[in-house]
Amino acid sequence: MPDTESPWRSADFRTLFAASTLSQLGTNVSYVAVPLIAVLALDAGPAQVGALATLSTLAFLLIGLPAGAWVDRMRHRRVLIVADLARALLFASVPLAWWTDTLTLAQLYAVVLLNGAATVFFDVASQSTLPRLVGREALVPANAALVGLQAVGNVAGRSAGGAMVQFLTAPVAVLGAALTYLASALQLTLIRGEESPRDRTRRAGLKNEIAEGLRHVFGNPELRALALTAALINLGMQTVNTMLPLLFVHELGLPAGALGLFWAAGGLGLLLGARCARPLAARLGYGRTLGLVGAALAPAALLVPLIDRGPWPWIAGAGWTLILFKTGTDNVLGVSLRQRMTSDDLLGRMNATYRFALTGMLAIGAAVSGVLGELIGVRATLWVGGALMATAFLPVYLSPVRTRRELPQHAPVKTPARQPS
Template sequence: MNATVTAPAGPGAVRARRGGLLRDRDFRLLWIGETTSGFGSTLTSVALPLVAISTLHASTLVVALLTAATWLPWMIIGLPAGAWVDRLPRRPVMLVCDAASLLLFVSVPAAAWWGVLTIGQLLAVALLAGTAKVFFQTAYQVYLPAVVRDADLPEGNAKLQGGESAAQVVGPGVGGLIAQVFGAVTGLLADAVTFLVSGLCLLAMRTREAPPAPPENRTTLRREIGEGMRFVARDPYLRVLTVFGAVSNLTLVGYQAILIVFLVREVGLGAGVVGGLIAATSLGGVIGAAGATRLVRRLGSARALLACEMIGAPFALLIPLTTPGAGLAFMVVGSLAVVAGVVTGNVIKSSFRQTYCPRHLMGRVSVSMQFVNYGTIPLGALLGGALGASIGIRPTMWIMTAGVALSGLVLLAGPLRRRRDFPASPEGHAQGRTAPMMLR
């Protein structure tokens, strides 16, 4: 599919051309819903480990298992989820996922108030909420091109990533404050409310996507899954991005799974300070989303991605140097640079995939990549937790952040090092056509 093909232009498309996508009603609703949901997810990223640490006195390995359980569904049902999403209308799938997540996160404070909360329930909630996220995220990535024109996908991805990053600035601080004043379980109740907001925004949207392929045009589920996997495996760009994502996520999550344990038990910080510190470092995501367009204009999409990973990632080596007082600056500076690079890279990669892949394969291609990318996340969490329990938390932080610093070298094994921009379509490799990654 050529990246210059656009969706049918309607009133929303005209408003988007005149004043940016936030003037488009449906995109604005999607942005509000996803930013609110992202805010809730950042509350949970702080609240869930704190519930395990402070309420249930969990070990380092158990805290890491919570992260692993959240991402394990990508390994279990990721591939069939992509084929199912390609067969189903995406907005109803997203609504069901929002409703399920709301109920799951309400169950934790309810169990805590009744005095029956256990580690087993926390693990079950993390696993089931992660399952809902598999379907929601796959459907969401396929649904976005139905809401905006192809040419506006980079802007849409940048705004959605920027909103999520802004929520991450506020969320951890609020999560830490809620945990300190009201108790960590209350933060999970706040997350449940954000799924309600997300669902209401989806219900209010007027965009109607094209119907999925009729049943008579479908093959078996196994064949559809194989089609998506083969497309990724044979494409030199998608293949290297998939391997890079797997290596990067393994090391990123390896240290992030024990980061709160590191800050609480090794550095000696309280819940409120931990939340504020993570909020401060999340500003890197806002910076990355805001600067993605400018960086692509200056360097080109392929070179911009390489710059993010080769320059930003090595700053991760500052994080294990964190100590109380002035030494907290190592955490802030290191995490700011890493997060900025990750978010900028995500904007570039998402926009490329959404314009580059044939529309009828998008769900399966996305989930095939995510199956490998996200499949290493629970492995990274388990590795971080196991090493932290056996050799110590700070040595483990050094090992994992060194892996983050070196992960960008994977990108040099593919064709990106020879190009300024990503190609516009699979057929455009030889002709040298490039995807329009420029925003207004």
């Protein structure tokens, strides 16, 4: 399938996109609603909000690496469906506990932790099945569509989440998220082209398979640079995001809808970055786009900690939008590059290695943010996060990625099977 051919010709890709639309809506509504439940209903402070955010992504550190090897052994459609059903049940338990007056922070902690585990499998399986659904030559437009969807989800889902919390209460918002996950699972049953799991006779031991994925990513200077830059941006972004509910609601006295709109502005930047990624790469080259766009836009992160009353939310929102524009460009081009540099038998482990590093940084960032919020205050913590985002472009800018003009033209040769040790 040539680069100019549309991935939309694949019925299975259209089905995956529709399911991802529903899943993204649920993810973004719950992203706003769950921490606001903790703050407004359970009187959570900085440390508790930080713990909640940490637990929501901790699973990527705990099971992220073996999940890649497991996904490589399983049918991807089945993994996606089970993950969505699990997320639907978990979030449905929150409004049920609320309405029976039994909701506690401990339950919220458990829900977000287990939801994170389900998300590990969903994300790894989704990115691993994409090359099979559309063909490697159509990965850039396919990834652009999915990153654009993520951006629209950030805008629509977080705006809707803020509005639902403000006008319908947080439990109703979380119930809505549960229903969207259920609808996504039903949609995924329509995928027809089912793959066969990897031959059992070719499997090495779990440790050897995990090690192959780690060597593939961190032994390659381009893949390593992409991982380091994305990990730093996630660390800084989560440090900021964890404190924003406290800043908006407690310190500035703004409504929940204002927080949803601020996060939605970032979603708009993500969408624009995804849409501009291919034209920029065609003009500047893939590597120069990843390097130069990052260097030009990263300092905008230092506008985010300036948020206050008056015009400052708009100024900070502009900085947030620019940072997410960079992230949208990076996601399309960086994800396409790493998929094109990875053989089919390593896709699950490569994606899991990235998820372990990138989303694991979200868990670390949330924990760091909660501790710093208690020790140095909410505002100073925002400056730490802004500084991390402002310097995150350096690993890619200083690596061979910056000189790459085109994506690899041919799929890599599959790795030879290793015998269990």
